[in-house]
């Protein structure tokens with residue numbers, strides 16, 4: 001399994017925001033979102049190859065019961081099928097009584113993962129890359145209603161939407177209307193921001209949307225604390 005980085009920090013997003021966690025960032029993502037803050041994890045051949053025992057040992061070095069498997073896109077391998085070794089990794093972590101969160105864009109349904117929180121961030125049109133060829137591929141891959149529904153029904157989940165402007169809410173409502181019901185306190189709206197300044201500038205409009213819709217404001221604690229510094 002190719003790993004970009006393993007580090008111990010605080011969960012910055014979602015219902016477990018603020019929880020000390022070990023982050024395992026796997027290599028590769030096919031989406032190329034315009035505002036992606038982990039471009040260094042796009043390449044499936046980036047990072048270092050880990051065997052399962054070495055990977056679990058590297059995670060266990062940190063005195064922490066929460067693990068966040070992230071990316072890139074941790075569910076998907078280079079062939080765009082389910083990532084080899086992911087189910088095995090989650091089983092090893094579950095056997096050690098660790099709480100496992102998987103951060104995914106939700107483009108692929110993968111069954112039988114030992115996952116305590118499936119943290120799904122469906123991508124909307126505001127994530128489209130500027131480059132036309134990439135934009136076409138992104139549009140084709142970014143939303144799979146069957147995969148999203150499968151994940152929502154199979155796992156404890158939260159849905160995190162990146163909001164750039166108040167106009168995004170219509171698209172979010174339309175998507176949610178086509179999915180199995182998710183409680184409003186499990187739907188989070190997060191300001192689109194890679195830096196602290198962007199976060200603070202966009203937050204008030206998102207706060208207002210949360211007040212109007214009943215959805216939850218999505219912290220981006222790591223951006224607030226460390227702006228765009230990597231590995232924190």
Ligand code: SF4
Nearest residue numbers: 029031032033036072
């Ligand atoms: S899905 Fe996530 S990792 Fe992949 S390009 Fe989009 S924001 Fe970046």
